[in-house]
Every structure is written in C-alpha cells, then in structure tokens.
Amino acid sequence: MASPLLELRNITKRFPGVLANDSVSLKLNKGEIVALLGENGAGKSTLMNVVYGLLSPDGGEVFVDGEPVELKSPRQAIDLGIGMVHQHFMLIEPLTVTENIVLGNEPTTAGVIDIRKARADVVEISERYGLAVDPDAKIIDLPVGAQQRVEILKALYRGARILILDEPTAVLTPQEVKELFGVVRQLVTEGLAVVLITHKLEEVMASSDRVVVMRDGKVVGETKPSDTDMSGLARMMVGREVVFRIEKKPTVCGDTVLNVRNLKVLDDRHLEAVKGMTFDICAGEIVAIAGVSGNGQTQLIEALTGLRKVEEGTISFLGNDITHSSARQTIDAGVSHVPEDRHRRGLVLEFDLAENMILGDHRKPPFTKRGIMDPQAIAQITEERVEEYDVRSPSIRIAAANLSGGNQQKLVLAREVGRNPELLVAAQPTRGLDVGAIEFVHSRILAERDSGKGVLLVSLELEEVQSLADRILVVFEGRIVKEFAAGQASDEELGYFMTGGGGTKLTENSDTEGGESNDA
Amino acid sequence: MLSDIITPDLFAAAVRIATPLALAAIGGTICERSGIVNIALEGMMLVGAFAGVVGALATGSAWFGVLCAILAGALLALIHAFASINLRTDQVVSGTAINILALGLTGFFMEVIYGHPGTTDSAPRLMPVFNISGPTEGVLGTIWTWINGVFLSFTPIVYIAIFIAIFGQWALFHTRWGLRLRALGEHPRAADTVGISVVRGRYSAVLMSGALGGLAGANLTLEQVGSFTEDMTNGRGFIALAANIFGRWTPGGSYLASLLFGFADALQIKLQLFRDVIKIPSQFFLMLPYVLTVVVLAGVVGRAVAPAAVGKPYEKG
Ligand SMILES: Nc1ncnc2c1ncn2[C@@H]1O[C@H](COP(=O)(O)OP(=O)(O)OP(=O)(O)O)[C@@H](O)[C@H]1O
Ligand SMILES: [Mg+2]
Secondary structure (H helix, E strand, O other), rough: OOOOOOOEEEEEEOOOOOOEEEEEEEEEOOOOEEEEOOOOOOHHHHHHHOOOOOOOOEEEEEEEOOOOHHHHHOHHHHOOOOOEOOOOOOOOOOOOOHHHHHOOOOOEEOOEEHHHHOOOOHHHHHOOOOOOOOOOEEHHOHHHHHHHHHHHHHHHHOOOOOEEEEEOOOOOOHHHHHHHHHHHHHHHHHEEEEEEEEEHHHHHHEEEEEEEEEEOEEEEEEEOHHHHHHHHHHHHHOOOOOOOOOOOOOOOOOOOEEEEEEEEEEEEOOEEEEEEEEEEEEEEEEEEEEEEOOOOOHHHHHHOOOOOEEEEEEEEEEEEEOOOOOHHHHHHEEEEEEEOOHHHHHHHOEHHHHHHHOOOOOOOOOOOOOOOEEEEHHHHHHHHHHHHHHOOOOOOOEHHHHHHHHHHHHHHHHHHHHOOOOOEEOOOOOOOOOOHHHHHHHHHHHHHHOOOEEEEEEEEOOOHHHOOOOOEEEEEEEEEEEEEEEEOOHHHHHHHHOOOOOOOOOOOOOOOOOOOOOEE | OHHOOOHHHHHHHHHHHHHHHHHHHHHHHHHHHHHOOOHHHHHHHHHHHHHHHHHHHHHHHHHHHHHHHHHHHHHHHHHHHHHHOOOOHHHHHHHHHHHHHHHHHHHHHHHHHHHOOOEOOOOOOOOOOOOOOOOOOHHHHHHHHHHHHHHHHHHHHHHHHHHHHHHHHHHHHHHHHHHHHHHHHHHHHHHHHOOOOOOEEEEEEHHHHHHHHHHHHHHHHHHHHOOOOOOOOOHHHHHHHHHHHHHHOOOHHHHHHHHHHHHHHHHHHHHHOOOOOOOOOHHHHHHHHHHHHHHHHHHOOOOOOOOOOOOOOOOOO
C-alpha cells in the first residue's frame, strides 16, 4: 500500500504544567475524512497546530507522502499542501473579505495586487462551494457565521491536499453545515484528505470515515462510524454515559424580568439592524432567539447589555428603565452576558483565570475593599468556580490565552452564570464545548430558570433552542417574524421562518408596535 | 501688508520645513503599520544628519553623504529591530534608549573625528534641481515667481520626499508589500498562519523607517543647514510621530500633516519679521504651530485608530 499522505509519529508537546500531546501517532490517507474527537483540552488543536507549523513539538516526527518533514513555520506547511481552518478565526478585521482570503497568496504582477482578479477568484470559489460571502465587506462588519465562511474559503483558496478543519461548524446554521460537508465530500473524492475536529457528534457520524479519540493528550481509541453510535462516541470521549436530551419541568412564569418595546438599534455602518422588536421575558422562563446569524441578534444583545446605543424604543428590567444604561449599570442591575465571541468580548486574553473570573465584579466586595483588591478572596471564588465548571488548567495563574478554546468558553460561563444574575443573556453559550460540558451548561441554565431567573438564549443551533427554550422567537432581518411555544415547531418550520419564508412581518401575534412604554 | 506675508517664499519655506518631518513621519507610518512603535525617529534623524556631513566632508560628494545618512539611520534601526523583535523589549523603552544613544554617539564622534564639540565645518551641499530663468516683469513675471517659488525652487530630497509620499500611499493600498504590512500590524498571528514571516516583515519595515529617518537627517544638513550641530534635530522626530498619527498612518496623510506643521512654522517665522508692525508678543507666534496641532487634532481629524497590534511583541507558540 502507498504510504499515507500524512503521518504523525509520537508527537509530544509540553506547555508549562501540561502535557498537551503525549506521544501521539496518527495516519491520514488520501481520500478519507478522519474525525478527531476529544474533550475540551484533550490536545486536538495543539496537535493540529504542530502539523501546521504553528507550534514546534518537543518530540516526534511528521511525515508527508512518507518523507520526514520539518515544519518550522506555516509557510512550510502551506508549501507542502497543508491547509487549516483555525478554531479561533485568523481574520484581520479592518481588511476586506477579498484581502483576507488572498493574503499570503495574492495574485500580483510585479508586486502589484491584481485586485480585480482577486475579487473574481473569491466570487468564483464562494459560488463553487456554496459559501456565500460579500467580497467587499470588511470583516469587522460581518456576523460570526459569515466570518466562519471566510475562514473556510481562505483554506480552500489555497488549494490544500491536506485540509485541517478545527471546529468549522461551531457558528454555522444547519443548512450551511450541510453544504460545507457536501463540499468536503467532493474534495475528498478528488483525492484530498481531511482532519475534522468537532464536538457535534452527528456530524462525525454523518461525514467521517474514521474516528480517532483523544483524552488528556493521548489517543485512547479509534473506531468507525458504522461500528458505533453517538452515545458510543460520547462514552469513548468522556469516559461515562452522556445524556443528550435533558428533562425539563414546565415553566412557572413569574413577574416580568425584561420588557422590550419597539426596540430599534443601528449597526456599525449606521444601518438599522434591529427594526422594532417587542417582547417580554418573565421570571423562570427561557426565551430563545432563533435566526440565521446576521439578522440583528448581535445588535439586540449589545443593546440589552449596554454595549450599544438604542435609537428608539425602551428596555426595562425588573420595572426599571435601562434603555440608556451603561454596561456597568446593567451588570450592577443584575444582567449577565455571555458574548458570542469569547475573544473579542468575553475575556482579556492576557489576564489570568482569576482576573478574568471577577471582571465586572472587580469593584465589589469581597473582591475589592476600599479600592484595594483582595487576592485571597479572588483566588477562592476562582478556585470554586473553576472546579464547578470544570475549567481545565494547571493553575488559576495562567493567562486565559493559554486555555483550550472550550475551556475559555467555560471560564466565561463560570463568571457570567456564577455571578447569579437576575437575567442571563447568553449568545452561543455552548460554542466549542464538548458533549459532557454541554450537558452541564444546559443543566445550569435550566437551574437558573427553575430558580426564577430569566434567560435570553441566542443560538444558531436549533437543537439547543428546541431543548432549552420555553418560548422561541424567530428573527429575520431585524424583526421578530414568528413566535412559538416550546415543542410547537419542528426544525423545518423554524428553518422556514428563519430564512424569510414567512415574510418580514410578525405573522400571528398582533403587532404591539407603538405600545405603551411603561416607564418613559 | 498681507501681500508681504503671503509670498511665494512663504509656501516654499513651508515645503522645505515639511520635508524632514514628512520623511520621518512616513518612516513612522511604515514602522507602526508593521506593529512596531518607533519613537527613535528623532535619533535616526540625528545620526543621519551627522553621517551625511561626515560622508560629504570626507569625499567631497554630497550624494555620498546622503548614502551614508541612509545607512546610518538603517543601522540604528537595526538595534531597534533586534531589541523589539528578537528580544521583545518594550518598544518605547528601546526607542528612548536609542534616542539617548544617538545623542551620545554623534557627540562622541564629533570629538573623535573633528576634535571639537558644537558645529562641524560646512559640507558640500545639494543644490536646487532646476535653475530656470523666466520673465521678471509684469503679470507674467508675478505668475512665474509664484510657479518657480512654490514648485521649482527645491533641492533633490524635497522632490524625493513628495515622490515617496505619493508612491508610498499607492503602494500601501495596492501592492503585496502594502497588504502584508497592514496585516502584520493588525494581527501578526493571522499573517503568520497564511505563511507571511512576521520577523522578516517587521525587520524590513523597521529598517525602512531608519533609512527614511536618515534621509530626513541628510535633508537637514546637506540641503538646509550645510553643517552639523549637536542635537540639531531639536524634537523634529517627535513632531514627525505626531504627523504620522495626524495623517492616520498613511504616507500621503503623513506628508500633508507635515506640510501643515511646515506651513505653521513658516508663517510663524515670517510673522516675526513683522513684529514691529503687528504688536503681538513674539511668543505668540512661536506658539502657532502647536496651537494649530491641537486645534486640528481635536477638531478636524476625528478619532484616529492605530494598527491593532502596534507595540505588542509577537511570540510564537
Ligand atoms: N499556548 C499554550 N500555553 C500553555 N498551555 C496551552 C497552550 N495551548 C494549549 N495549552 C494547553 O494544552 C492543552 C490542550 O489544549 P488544546 O487547545 O489542544 O485542546 P483542544 O483539544 O483543542 O480543546 P478544545 O476542544 O477546548 O478546543 C490544554 O490543557 C491547554 O490548557
Ligand atoms: Mg481546540
């Protein structure tokens, strides 16, 4: 048999206090999709970063086409035909989509970029692979879903033979996921080999040829989708049974926690992104916003949490007007926020776990007394929450940047949910979490609800929406176009309204527009 | 009176004064676009000014002096590059140290080479590029004096600076070099992941800024003053830094901002000549360029956004 396209032998990578890869071996053949599974912090991204030349291993060898190769920088990996979609987007915000995609491989004549050709190339591959992007938009103006598509197109543009996908679907809609795997299948039949890292087991079952499972830096097993099922995979990963569907008691709706009336909010380009939304959340209720990324969810959340100016309309929280409150005032009032982009909004990456854990509460006792921080109190609460949320790190004195993606997410959740808010605004709360962690976070969110708190959940994942929400609001183009009670709608129905099938007007409920604002 | 103040040579002076500022400012632009803060422009200019005179005096060729100035600036920049890229020193600290070093080095070599402190002998100078005689009389004469004064009266580096500004502006936004430079200063890791060498890119940007700083120094000594005096740059490197911010980290903007400073300075000098007519204390005139800076910064320019990764050392995993 021909030698494998890519082979890793005994790769070892150590970070201070962690053995991230412990003598890992892996083979990847032409024409196959290998799923790399493992809990948060198992060492998947580390291993792939070694293959891509971003990290240099402490031991072990990499072979491409049977030849030993030394990967000192991504340039060498790229030249060997290795492409990678990174877990945390490697996009340059002030540059356009086209500039980001061609960067490093620019079509030029005598050093001058042929921008027209570049743009045409981008349009061409975006159409060929069914990943729609606006080639002239700046990254900073794009919703996360579109950024994900750009990141994937970047790898495809380079025409890799070995494609590494590190959680490429965390923020894609089911439709986009389907299209992406169609593309990947097609590439594989053309002779490519793909490593797919994902926490979504149905994707693994549907699209991989082989599954390699890692735990604590080691490969602990290998299987084929045909030989197992989702619970089997989960067991291999986590080492115990995982419950996929959680039991939910019927809700007891209490007083109104959040009251939003005819809210209008602009985006960064001064276009109206939220075009008059009206809804309530009561104590003990989870309200989910379902929609394709980029339909005003980001701006809605930012307005609710004091991060963006409200143009029109009112927001009241527990009877108090917070329409024009600052982020600090909203936090102090009891609103917690799990942002959709943990790197941009959720964490200060250079800060350690303890510092990140008290951000937002850092002025209050017991963390600060008379303006002076109390490191002991801070360390204590951090230890407690790290334990409870299973944030895996050798110490709480490590910079958040050094945590694995999923553990960074757990850190944000530990802070925002741990603060015990009256209202939890959570955007993609389980982005990048492993199945075990998702189970835990879902049960924590339900516990919040059962103890009489309000929850606003924004998620692209219909499964999450369906299993948690008491009420589902479907948004399209900045408006709420449909409202469902829990269990009322099928995924197909939701999808229909999410993509504008029901038009842009609220279909069922009477329009409350121009309604009374309680406390103007 | 107004016609005595608003004369061709007022504008010519503005362009001349703007030239060293603009060259250094463009150097600052390139450096900061790559993600490295360069407050050592002052020192690079000073070393360039000195090396220019040394080279010109030693060989009798002003152009050889210019070459020496560029090399000296780049050499000093090499220290800054090594400190901030390899050693990951705080870039402000490294820049400050280099400024002090430049002051010391020039003073020291002044003694070693010429045996005295203060000012050097006059060096060969670069002469105006054009020397065209035109009509002197009547309306045509007036028009010609303006055209000649404002556009045709300059020495070579003045034109070179204008060319660099225009070409640099175009290159930053239309060439591979420009795109990669912008990427480096915004998100070096992203640049790294697409195969762009952060180390090489940043080194070349810092060296370029040093070369431009050196050229600015050569303009001071070999075109404007004709000799070197210790500490003669007198804070121009820092004004250049402001001009770069002012010009929003673009070569063209840096040039225009420098021109504004240059004009304010030229006007100030001119107005001092009329201090007997205009009864205002001369300190007021001296204030003018700075007041202008504050006004423009506060009002016209709006919020300037620096490259996101500027000043942060890049560390590979
Ligand atoms: N730069 C770094 N410095 C120190 N420790 C690191 C660094 N990068 C990763 N680690 C540690 O190495 C381990 C493996 O991390 P890695 O990112 O590979 O996990 P992962 O399997 O990709 O997890 P996830 O599913 O959460 O993305 C973790 O314990 C993490 O804390
Ligand atoms: Mg990872």
